[in-house]
Amino acid sequence: MPKYDVLIVGGGVAGLQAALAAKYAGVQVALLSKTHPLRSHSATSSDGLNAAFGGDDSWQQHAQDTIRAGAGLCDHAAVEEMCRAASDDIIRLDHIGVPFNRNAEGKLDRWTLGGHTSSRTVFSADMTGHAVLNTLHEQCMREDIPSHEEWLATSLVVEDGCCRGVLALEIGTGNLEAFSASAVVLATGGAGRVYTPSTASQSCCGDGMSLAYRAGLGLRDMEMVQYHPLGFCERAAFASEGALGEGAVLCNSDGQPILQTDDLPLRDALCRSLASAENGATLDFRSIGKERIGARFLYLERAANDMAGVSLDSAPLPVMPRMHRVLGGIQTDTNGATAVSGLFAAGECASPGVHGANALTGNALTASVVFGRRAGSAAAAHASNSSPQAIADSALPDTRRTLEAIFSRPTAGDTVVTIQRALANTMAEHVGLVRDEAGLQEAARCVADLQARYTQVGLRHHGKMYNHELLTFYELGALLDVAGAIVTAAQERQESRGVHHRSDFPTANEAEEPYHSLVTCGPDGPSLATSPVNAGQSG
Amino acid sequence: METTFKVYRFDPENGSKPDFATYQVDLPDSATVMDGLRQIRDEQDPSLAFRASCERGSCGDCALRINKKGRLGCSLKIAKTVKNGVVTVEPIRNIPVLKDLVYDLEGFLWKKIKSVQPWITPREPEPEGEYVVAEEQLAEVRKAMSCVMCGLCDEGCAVIKIDKDFVGPAALTKAYRAVFDPRDGQHDERLTLVSEPGGVWDCTHCFEANGHCPLGLEPTDRLFEVRDEAIRQGIRSGTRNPKVQRHYDSFLNSVKRSGWLDEGRLAIESEGLTNVAGLAKLLPTVIRAIPKGKAPLPYFHHKRPGAEAIRRIIDKAQRSEV
Ligand SMILES: Cc1cc2nc3c(=O)[nH]c(=O)nc-3n(C[C@H](O)[C@H](O)[C@H](O)COP(=O)(O)OP(=O)(O)OC[C@H]3O[C@@H](n4cnc5c(N)ncnc54)[C@H](O)[C@@H]3O)c2cc1C
Ligand code: SF4
Ligand code: FES
Numbered sequence: 001m002p003k004y005d006v007l008i009v010g011g012g013v014a015g016l017q018a019a020l021a022a023k024y025a026g027v028q029v030a031l032l033s034k035t036h037p038l039r040s041h042s043a044t045s046s047d048g049l050n051a052a053f054g055g056d057d058s059w060q061q062h063a064q065d066t067i068r069a070g071a072g073l074c075d076h077a078a079v080e081e082m083c084r085a086a087s088d089d090i091i092r093l094d095h096i097g098v099p100f101n102r103n104a105e106g107k108l109d110r111w112t113l114g115g116h117t118s119s120r121t122v123f124s125a126d127m128t129g130h131a132v133l134n135t136l137h138e139q140c141m142r143e144d145i146p147s148h149e150e151w152l153a154t155s156l157v158v159e160d161g162c163c164r165g166v167l168a169l170e171i172g173t174g175n176l177e178a179f180s181a182s183a184v185v186l187a188t189g190g191a192g193r194v195y196t197p198s199t200a201s202q203s204c205c206g207d208g209m210s211l212a213y214r215a216g217l218g219l220r221d222m223e224m225v226q227y228h229p230l231g232f233c234e235r236a237a238f239a240s241e242g243a244l245g246e247g248a249v250l251c252n253s254d255g256q257p258i259l260q261t262d263d264l265p266l267r268d269a270l271c272r273s274l275a276s277a278e279n280g281a282t283l284d285f286r287s288i289g290k291e292r293i294g295a296r297f298l299y300l301e302r303a304a305n306d307m308a309g310v311s312l313d314s315a316p317l318p319v320m321p322r323m324h325r326v327l328g329g330i331q332t333d334t335n336g337a338t339a340v341s342g343l344f345a346a347g348e349c350a351s352p353g354v355h356g357a358n359a360l361t362g363n364a365l366t367a368s369v370v371f372g373r374r375a376g377s378a379a380a381a382h383a384s385n386s387s388p389q390a391i392a393d394s395a396l397p398d399t400r401r402t403l404e405a406i407f408s409r410p411t412a413g414d415t416v417v418t419i420q421r422a423l424a425n426t427m428a429e430h431v432g433l434v435r436d437e438a439g440l441q442e443a444a445r446c447v448a449d450l451q452a453r454y455t456q457v458g459l460r461h462h463g464k465m466y467n468h469e470l471l472t473f474y475e476l477g478a479l480l481d482v483a484g485a486i487v488t489a490a491q492e493r494q495e496s497r498g499v500h501h502r503s504d505f506p507t508a509n510e511a512e513e514p515y516h517s518l519v520t521c522g523p524d525g526p527s528l529a530t531s532p533v534n535a536g537q538s539g
Numbered sequence: 540m541e542t543t544f545k546v547y548r549f550d551p552e553n554g555s556k557p558d559f560a561t562y563q564v565d566l567p568d569s570a571t572v573m574d575g576l577r578q579i580r581d582e583q584d585p586s587l588a589f590r591a592s593c594e595r596g597s598c599g600d601c602a603l604r605i606n607k608k609g610r611l612g613c614s615l616k617i618a619k620t621v622k623n624g625v626v627t628v629e630p631i632r633n634i635p636v637l638k639d640l641v642y643d644l645e646g647f648l649w650k651k652i653k654s655v656q657p658w659i660t661p662r663e664p665e666p667e668g669e670y671v672v673a674e675e676q677l678a679e680v681r682k683a684m685s686c687v688m689c690g691l692c693d694e695g696c697a698v699i700k701i702d703k704d705f706v707g708p709a710a711l712t713k714a715y716r717a718v719f720d721p722r723d724g725q726h727d728e729r730l731t732l733v734s735e736p737g738g739v740w741d742c743t744h745c746f747e748a749n750g751h752c753p754l755g756l757e758p759t760d761r762l763f764e765v766r767d768e769a770i771r772q773g774i775r776s777g778t779r780n781p782k783v784q785r786h787y788d789s790f791l792n793s794v795k796r797s798g799w800l801d802e803g804r805l806a807i808e809s810e811g812l813t814n815v816a817g818l819a820k821l822l823p824t825v826i827r828a829i830p831k832g833k834a835p836l837p838y839f840h841h842k843r844p845g846a847e848a849i850r851r852i853i854d855k856a857q858r859s860e861v
Contacts, residue, residue, distance in 0.1 A: 035592050035600065036600070036644075036649075038598065038599070038687075038688055039590075039592040039593070039598040039599070039600040040592075040598075041592075041593065043593060043597045043598045043687075044593050044595060044597045044598070053668075091667075091668055091669055094669040094670060094722070095659075095661040095665060095669075095670070095722065096658070096659050096661065097658070097659030097716075097717070097720055097722060097723070099677045099680045099681040099684055099720070100669070100677075101674065101677070101681075102672055102673065102674040102677060103674075104674075105671070106671040106672050106673050106674070107668075107669060107671060108669050109674075124681055124684075125681055125685075127597075127681075127684075127685055130597060130684075130685065130687075131681070131684055131685075134684055135659070138657055138658035138659065139658055141652075141653045141657075141658060142656070142658040172637060172638075172641075201592050201593045201594060201598070202591055202592050202593075202594065203592055234569050235594070235595055236593070236594045236595055237594075237595035237596075295678065298681070298682065298685050299596075299597065299685065302596065302754065302755075303595055303596055303614070306596060306614040306615070306616075307571070307595065307596070307614060307616075309616075415581075415585075417581040417582075459585075460585045461585040461586040463550065463552050463553075463586055464552060465550070465551070465552055465588070465637070465638045466588035466637065466638045466639070466641050467586075467588075468580060468585070468587075468588060469585040
């Protein structure tokens with residue numbers, strides 16, 4: 001049984017930051033991820049990282065903008081922590097080699113994006129996530145951090161209220177293994193595939209959210225689902241919002257501009273107006289010029305050519321809103337700690353409370369960088385005060401038997417793929433940009449029905465090596481948990497707030513104090529509680 | 540659009556030999572090869588294994604050989620590659636196949652990337668804020684870093700085909716990223732490292748890597764630039780292959796002396812005049828070359844007309860380098 005002080009589950013930006021922080025703290029740390037770290041969804045993140053770098057900006061101003069966007073649901077202490085730490089973290093990333101764009105003085109260049117009152121988004125062309133991921137991966141190689149790649153964490157081992165490690169399946173061989181660790185950091189990323197169309201990579205299935213949920217933890221603010229306004233029409237790809245900051249023009253089907261670029265709105269407002277635009281919209285780069293397009297939109301220029309057949313300097317790119325990410329996640333404090341001792345979470349799977357009901361563009365990657373580091377340090381500190389306990393011998397055989405039972409199910413017409421498609425379509429149709437009670441009820445009914453089908457569905461392929469159907473089986477289980485949490489929280493929130501827009505309750509409920517939704521796994525399915533928003537200053 | 544997919548299948552679990560299987564797919568005109576593979580796996584044969592993650596050409600996970608050319612499956616439309624209604628899909632070449640279209644990148648790519656130690660060690664003194672660097676200096680680093688580690692340049696590389704120890708264009712493009720990053724403090728150490736056997740000097744200039752990179756990153760040119768930078772820094776060989784430096788010196792001295800290359804002398808001087816074992820290895824080549832007229836005997840290397848002018852050009856170039 002592999003034994004570590006700290007095990008990081010997930011090799012994206014948050015996971016690599018956590019791994020490095022734990023390593024620097026002097027503990028034995030390892031990574032475990034279902035894809036190679038460089039294939040993580042972070043590689044597609046294009047918009048940049050936010051921090052105040054002095055001048056007429058301050059971290060307090062960044063915090064205020066974040067809180068304003070969050071529409072009453074931001075945890076102020078978490079926001080302050082992020083905004084205060086972001087500039088140092090970004091400088092550190094610069095020192096270890098992220099090739100951030102420079103201005104004429106050779107200093108960090110910055111974009112002004114929607115909802116920000118200052119230019120504070122640093123970027124590496126439109127491949128910031130890719131550049132940060134690669135740079136952190138370089139440092140992980142340098143630190144010789146062991147990395148278990150193509151391993152899927154299938155469950156957490158929690159005994160006496162303490163996390164002891166994870167059980168995981170090696171995708172290439174079908175082997176099950178227990179990984180024992182004094183502290184586990186979940187950094188498994190988002191759950192975008194619970195919708196279609198979305199901007200998500202194949203790996204975004206809410207695995208970590210589901211692992212925590214099944215271990216009894218609460219998922220917070222799950223009804224807050226953000227769309228990206230600049231998605232490609234037929235592909236998961238999207239244009240960086242930096243395009244609007246650079247002067248690309250968003251137009252309706254007649255080529256008429258539908259946006260003043262000197263006053264960029266928040267994403268949700270933009271998405272709702274685009275979704276209601278008949279005949280779609282386009283993003284026109286022609287005024288930017290070929291040279292600048294090449295320098296600033298390294299990725300988009302190629303992607304538009306390959307996947308949309310559009311040459312940006314000669315024709316506008318058709319765009320549409322696509323589901324982008326769930327803003328909520330596993331409830332944590334600002335150290336990534338959860339209610340289970342020894343279990344931490346960071347990045348897109350976690351909710352330290354910085355996004356509230358609507359996230360500012362660039363704050364997601366920033367949160368992964370800041371809270372990934374903090375979770376890694378806190379996990380290392382936790383591990384230093386305890387030693388890894390062996391995982392009970394019964395854990396693996398139990399899981400093996402469960403797996404055998406799944407393989408022995410009869411294969412009728414239903415498949416994991418048909419269930420997954422039905423789920424994603426249901427979520428898009430009824431729990432999308434605009435919601436109402438009837439739609440949410442229908443979604444709840446569908447999700448419960450799909451859950452029931454899931455408990456019966458058999459696998460057609462029984463091979464052990466790279467069995468994608470088995471992988472999908474696990475991922476679908478997670479997606480169903482996440483969908484249940486989203487629908488439950490969305491039904492309960494009878495108001496419109498941030499990205500959660502209800503046509504039957506079109507305004508915020510100002511009569512009550514704003515509250516977080518918190519969904520836990522009850523005996524009869526998702527169970528909802530609420531908790532007050534921490535709107536106080538940090539200490 | 541109806542398309543026939545001919546897909547490489549290999550499953551070590553059932554002990555069968557590798558073979559191609561044929562599937563019919565029907566997809567919209569905008570569909571990619573990856574869409575085709577997914578339709579096959581989801582609707583016809585769940586045992587088909589392939590890798591894919593980002594689905595938009597950002598992560599490099601889906602590198603495949605499609606109609607005999609290395610491509611990213613997620614970024615290639617069927618309509619752009621289909622030939623007579625057929626799309627053939629295979630794993631990339633020169634690499635151990637694990638199952639179907641899934642292959643083992645560990646030794647082929649990841650170990651080699653790590654071997655060039657492509658991480659930045661902040662140059663001293665570390666500034667308090669960001670490093671002040673001209674945008675032009677970082678622009679090419681950024682472009683090289685946009686590499687998605689698909690390994691397609693390595694699969695096209697003529698040297699890796701015959702010498703698995705060549706670190707290859709992908710790892711050397713990664714080295715480029717570090718070598719030309721003005722913030723790095725390990726410049727010369729890395730240049731020495733990539734000048735060792737298996738490094739930049741093992742490239743034979745076939746330029747295949749440039750043609751194979753789906754992002755147009757020109758890995759061959761980047762490898763050359765790393766090598767040129769090593770020469771500029773006076774690093775003409777690693778610590779373990781002094782032959783490179785001897786080859787370089789002999790080449791230059793020959794052209795300076797006679798105006799052209801004295802190939803016989805180059806071979807001998809590259810091995811080293813006191814390297815008996817190395818020189819003995821040349822003999823069979825010479826013996827084979829004689830009957831084909833490739834090694835004229837008695838061997839005599841003439842000074843070519845204009846040699847003086849050539850020498851003056853080289854002198855001038857060397858002075859300007861200093
Ligand atoms: C397997 C393989 C092995 C290779 N081995 C070598 C190698 O050992 N050395 C090497 O330099 N490149 C080698 N190459 C690389 C490749 O051939 C050259 O880098 C490239 O094609 C030459 O470009 P060029 O334009 O300079 O030469 P070319 O376009 O081929 O032109 C060569 C020029 O050099 C002139 N020339 C020919 N012989 C002499 C001579 N003896 N002295 C002076 N001038 C001469 C010719 O008249 C011609 O003008 C190899 C490539 C491969 C694939
Ligand atoms: S240089 Fe190009 S071909 Fe080579 S690994 Fe990078 S992206 Fe792929
Ligand atoms: S799946 Fe990422 S490049 Fe194709």
